[in-house]
Amino acid sequence: MSNATIEAVERPGVGGVKRPAAARRSFPLWPILAFIAVWLGGSWLVVGGWLSPLLPGGWGTVVIALAATPIPVWTLARGIRGDSYPTATTRLLILRPFWFAMLFMPMLAIVTLAGGLAGLPFGAAGVTGRWTLGAGATLIGIAAVVGYVGSRRLVVKQFEVRMPRLPPAFDGLRVVQISDLHVGPHTPRRFLARVAETVQKSNPDLIVITGDQVDDFARDVELFNDAFGTLEAAHGTFAIAGNHDVYAGWNAVRDGLSAAGFEVLVNEAVAIERRGQRLWIAGTGDPAGKGWPGGSGQGVAPDVDRTLAGIPRDEPVLALAHNPVLWPALASRGVDLTLSGHTHYGQFAIPSRGWSMASPFQKLAMGTHREGQSLLYIHPGSNYWGIPFRIGTPPEVAVLTLRASDDGDAWISEVKT
Numbered sequence: 243m244s245n246a247t248i249e250a251v252e253r254p255g256v257g258g259v260k261r262p263a264a265a266r267r268s269f270p271l272w273p274i275l276a277f278i279a280v281w282l283g284g285s286w287l288v289v290g291g292w293l294s295p296l297l298p299g300g301w302g303t304v305v306i307a308l309a310a311t312p313i314p315v316w317t318l319a320r321g322i323r324g325d326s327y328p329t330a331t332t333r334l335l336i337l338r339p340f341w342f343a344m345l346f347m348p349m350l351a352i353v354t355l356a357g358g359l360a361g362l363p364f365g366a367a368g369v370t371g372r373w374t375l376g377a378g379a380t381l382i383g384i385a386a387v388v389g390y391v392g393s394r395r396l397v398v399k400q401f402e403v404r405m406p407r408l409p410p411a412f413d414g415l416r417v418v419q420i421s422d423l424h425v426g427p428h429t430p431r432r433f434l435a436r437v438a439e440t441v442q443k444s445n446p447d448l449i450v451i452t453g454d455q456v457d458d459f460a461r462d463v464e465l466f467n468d469a470f471g472t473l474e475a476a477h478g479t480f481a482i483a484g485n486h487d488v489y490a491g492w493n494a495v496r497d498g499l500s501a502a503g504f505e506v507l508v509n510e511a512v513a514i515e516r517r518g519q520r521l522w523i524a525g526t527g528d529p530a531g532k533g534w535p536g537g538s539g540q541g542v543a544p545d546v547d548r549t550l551a552g553i554p555r556d557e558p559v560l561a562l563a564h565n566p567v568l569w570p571a572l573a574s575r576g577v578d579l580t581l582s583g584h585t586h587y588g589q590f591a592i593p594s595r596g597w598s599m600a601s602p603f604q605k606l607a608m609g610t611h612r613e614g615q616s617l618l619y620i621h622p623g624s625n626y627w628g629i630p631f632r633i634g635t636p637p638e639v640a641v642l643t644l645r646a647s648d649d650g651d652a653w654i655s656e657v658k659t
């Protein structure tokens with residue numbers, strides 16, 4: 243695979259140059275900004291109410307903190323609109339603290355309020371509120387450190403997949419899946435190199451990348467290609483669209499990936515051959531393609547019927563679908579194995595309980611699934627989104643060995659080594 247420089251890729255706002263208004267993303271900014279302001283402002287008022295007696299400057303310091311709240315919001319809004327491309331420094335020093343604040347400030351406000359209310363009958367609301375605030379801040383600090391360390395791990399998980407329709411020529415095929423790299427200016431090149439090296443060392447016959455190649459900006463496909471453009475596998479490296487690729491501008495992301503030699507599939511399928519036998523690789527579009535204001539016209543909304551249209555009914559199919567919500571439609575049409583990503587397992591999971599932070603929001607949130615003879619694996623992602631925080635679900639490289647089924651039954655299971 244070539245490691246070509248991507249000249250065709252859109253470069254939004256590079257060097258402080260604004261894109262023309264027509265090229266900016268249409269996005270309902272003000273309601274979101276108002277929500278963020280209330281979310282953080284309300285949290286600051288609660289925490290400040292209990293903390294101000296201890297702070298140098300008292301309420302004045304709280305007001306300064308409150309006033310600082312909209313600054314990252316403005317930076318974020320300009321990024322979402324496509325007016326600017328945040329540097330790595332902006333991402334690390336302005337946006338990352340903002341995301342931490344978005345997550346943790348409301349938690350601190352809640353524990354402070356709860357502590358204060360508990361002490362109210364005894365006339366000690368101030369003291370008990372400050373104690374629970376201190377305890378909450380300590381726990382959150384510990385969790386932040388543990389979560390950061392978890393986000394920098396990288397595990398290799400091995401799976402055996404029994405497929406009744408798998409032709410003998412493909413018995414033993416090693417499919418290596420990575421997903422949700424969310425590459426941006428803040429992403430350490432060394433980490434990406436570690437992921438790429440791990441993929442290559444896994445002796446892949448086929449490499450699949452199941453979406454969210456970039457985080458927010460199409461131009462970051464160049465960073466993605468720098469890291470993964472040299473991957474090699476006998477049957478190629480396939481990529482599909484994730485919702486963040488759509489938000490960033492799918493046409494530009496797709497062009498960049500294709501120029502680097504990735505086989506990009508959108509609502510289409512191709513067959514790979516071994517000794518005259520065929521296995522179909524199908525790639526869907528992503529649901530974000532039909533709902534995102536800038537997504538229309540990019541031709542990336544999922545069309546499962548079109549994806550499978552050219553495949554003979556009796557031939558085996560490995561489908562790639564970023565969002566596992568598409569699996570029931572794929573399974574009902576006889577797709578043998580689907581590989582997904584998207585959920586990240588909420589970046590907080592209790593695998594032994596089969597539970598993750600994504601579970602309350604999505605029925606198909608994590609792990610392996612079977613419906614009749616159709617199988618699904620939901621990959622947790624190979625990096626992180628938002629803040630470097632993963633507990634119970636580290637970044638992963640999945641190695642799936644396909645096997646013809648002895649007993650005509652389909653199943654998928656992790657092989658513990």
Ligand SMILES: [Fe+2]
Pocket residue numbers: 422424454484486584585586627
């Ligand atoms: Fe993602």
